[in-house]
Amino acid sequence: MSEDTxxxxxxxxxxAKLTELPxxxxxxxxxxxxRRVHLRQLFAAxxxxxxxxxxxxxxxxxxxxxxxxxTETIDLLVSLANACGLPRQIEAMFTGQKINVSEDRxxxxxxxxxxxxxxxxxxxxxxxxxxxxxxxxxxxxxxAVHRGEWRGYSGKRLRNVVxxxxxxxxxxxxxxxxxxxxxxxxxxxxxxxSNVDGSDFLEATQDLDPAETLFIVxxxxxxxxxxxTNAATAREWIVRSxxxxxxxxxxxxxxxxxxxxxAKFGIDARQLFGLWDWDGGRYSMDSAIGLSTMLAVGxxxxxxxxxxxxxxxxxxxxVPLSRNLPVLMGLLSVWYNNFFDAQTAAVLPYAHDMQRFxxxxxxLTMESNGKHVTLDGAPIDYQxxxxxxxxxxxxxxxxxxxxxxxxxxMVPCDFIGFCRATHPIGNHQELLLANLFAQTEALAFxxxxxxxxxxxxxxxxxxxxxxxxxxxxxxxxxxxxxPATLGALVALYEHSVFTQSxxxxxxxxxxxxxxxxxxxxxxxxxxxxxxxxxGLDSSSRALIRYCRERREGHAG
Ligand code: F6P
Numbered sequence: 001m002s003e004d005t006x007x008x009x010x011x012x013x014x015x016a017k018l019t020e021l022p023x024x025x026x027x028x029x030x031x032x033x034x035r036r037v038h039l040r041q042l043f044a045a046x047x048x049x050x051x052x053x054x055x056x057x058x059x060x061x062x063x064x065x066x067x068x069x070x071t072e073t074i075d076l077l078v079s080l081a082n083a084c085g086l087p088r089q090i091e092a093m094f095t096g097q098k099i100n101v102s103e104d105r106x107x108x109x110x111x112x113x114x115x116x117x118x119x120x121x122x123x124x125x126x127x128x129x130x131x132x133x134x135x136x137x138x139x140x141x142x143x144a145v146h147r148g149e150w151r152g153y154s155g156k157r158l159r160n161v162v163x164x165x166x167x168x169x170x171x172x173x174x175x176x177x178x179x180x181x182x183x184x185x186x187x188x189x190x191x192x193x194s195n196v197d198g199s200d201f202l203e204a205t206q207d208l209d210p211a212e213t214l215f216i217v218x219x220x221x222x223x224x225x226x227x228x229t230n231a232a233t234a235r236e237w238i239v240r241s242x243x244x245x246x247x248x249x250x251x252x253x254x255x256x257x258x259x260x261x262x263a264k265f266g267i268d269a270r271q272l273f274g275l276w277d278w279d280g281g282r283y284s285m286d287s288a289i290g291l292s293t294m295l296a297v298g299x300x301x302x303x304x305x306x307x308x309x310x311x312x313x314x315x316x317x318x319v320p321l322s323r324n325l326p327v328l329m330g331l332l333s334v335w336y337n338n339f340f341d342a343q344t345a346a347v348l349p350y351a352h353d354m355q356r357f358x359x360x361x362x363x364l365t366m367e368s369n370g371k372h373v374t375l376d377g378a379p380i381d382y383q384x385x386x387x388x389x390x391x392x393x394x395x396x397x398x399x400x401x402x403x404x405x406x407x408x409x410m411v412p413c414d415f416i417g418f419c420r421a422t423h424p425i426g427n428h429q430e431l432l433l434a435n436l437f438a439q440t441e442a443l444a445f446x447x448x449x450x451x452x453x454x455x456x457x458x459x460x461x462x463x464x465x466x467x468x469x470x471x472x473x474x475x476x477x478x479x480x481x482x483p484a485t486l487g488a489l490v491a492l493y494e495h496s497v498f499t500q501s502x503x504x505x506x507x508x509x510x511x512x513x514x515x516x517x518x519x520x521x522x523x524x525x526x527x528x529x530x531x532x533x534x535g536l537d538s539s540s541r542a543l544i545r546y547c548r549e550r551r552e553g554h555a556g
Pocket of ligand 1: 166167168169218219220221222223224227280281282367511514
């Protein structure tokens with residue numbers, strides 16, 4: 001690999017390893033001091049800390065005061081980001097350089113939300129013009145369905161939309177549908193099928209009239225077994241109920257880069273919405289993969305969501321690192337992951353409609369940053385992506401928050417809240433917000449031995465009732481959960497993930513780790529059907545034998 005490749009870009013001439021950079025050493029020293037500091041002291045020493053460690057951009061307010069940091073920490077983290085060439089890597093992404101090194105591709109998801117007037121050239125083509133051509137076709141199709149011009153084969157209006165896809169072809173659409181359901185048409189039903197377990201298909205379709213149902217088959221590659229299996233079942237369901245192969249043309253559209261495979265399935269080019277190889281599945285909810293979102297909330301709201309994404313893109317590209325929301329969140333994640341040895345990070349949206357957001361973020365963060373070699377293929381001797389998990393509040397408070405407050409592990413948390421509800425129901429929003437703020441307060445400051453004792457708690461019970469506190473949190477607030485806010489929030493996490501990957505010097509845009517399981521599944525499928533499977537280990541062989549015996553016994 002030449003000195004000029006992206007893999008080497010941003011590194012100092014000596015190509016020092018991350019852990020050998022002076023900025024890394026400085027943080028290693030600094031954390032020794034910070035491990036002895038309590039958030040109570042940091043807040044007592046500076047009554048304006050809450051204001052000083054907060055930022056506003058793109059309709060979001062980030063409070064990062066309840067982190068184990070000082071201004072020196074931020075300075076050192078920003079120095080590390082500079083030493084790792086973050087500003088140059090951001091520019092490389094925005095200008096379409098092949099930053100997805102292992103697949104030799106650009107990662108141009110920012111083009112999906114670029115305004116029509118912008119030009120981004122990739123191999124001589126203006127990708128923004130191509131993106132808008134697809135957006136216009138999505139808009140025309142959505143309007144035709146909404147106005148009843150595009151009808152089912154028997155002439156009935158299409159009232160049900162079923163998205164079939166998995167991973168990035170499912171998690172974005174289902175998350176966005178739930179998040180924006182207050183904006184969704186109440187006359188239509190939206191369902192999402194991802195699991196190859198047939199009960200997912202059954203559950204999603206059993207109360208639907210096939211004559212009123214539109215399937216969107218979302219698969220970038222059109223090669224994903226789960227999606228193709230579910231799509232074939234859906235095809236059978238339509239043809240059997242409507243009694244004619246020709247019904248497929250009215251009841252199916254697809255989103256894919258693979259025109260040939262979609263055509264083989266029976267979807268011709270007019271019903272195919274295109275994607276590009278420079279856009280990874282987990283970065284695609286704002287492409288045609290979001291067709292179900294557009295059908296639910298309408299083209300205008302969809303474009304408003306793209307506006308939110310774009311505003312955050314601009315912020316990420318232009319604002320200095322120390323005031324840059326995604327950069328700060330990414331650097332804080334590195335701080336806890338690599339200097340406090342935190343193993344996991346929790347995402348806790350205090351909004352029921354954000355219930356699928358943690359699952360969405362799991363793919364975004366862990367498929368991107370769960371990597372074990374650097375961009376140039378060298379083994380890594382530091383931790384990369386943490387494990388992300390979470391649930392909406394306040395439900396989580398009555399289950400796993402016990403561990404967050406009094407467990408032995410550090411779990412940095414992102415709390416996400418909205419000042420105004422999207423519904424008019426009673427004082428629920430006040431309760432929700434009060435709980436959110438109270439949780440971050442309790443996690444940060446806890447309750448001391450003396451405070452517990454002063455409440456008259458018997459001595460023997462005091463240790464059980466003590467909260468150490470000093471548990472770091474970010475709080476993200478927005479006015480309300482609307483399309484633009486959702487776009488800004490997703491772009492914030494996308495760029496935070498990129499910031500982290502740049503520090504760790506890894507490829508955030510490939511996902512080779514999912515391949516082995518897929519190819520082994522082919523072999524075990526044959527073994528389950530009774531074929532010999534040479535090379536199969538004794539444990540897998542015994543499991544398959546046990547299954548076959550149970551199934552045969554049942555059949556008998
Ligand atoms: O197997 C992982 C993965 O490749 C994801 O990266 C992707 O989002 C998902 O499968 C679905 O892929 P496709 O859209 O090609 O069906």
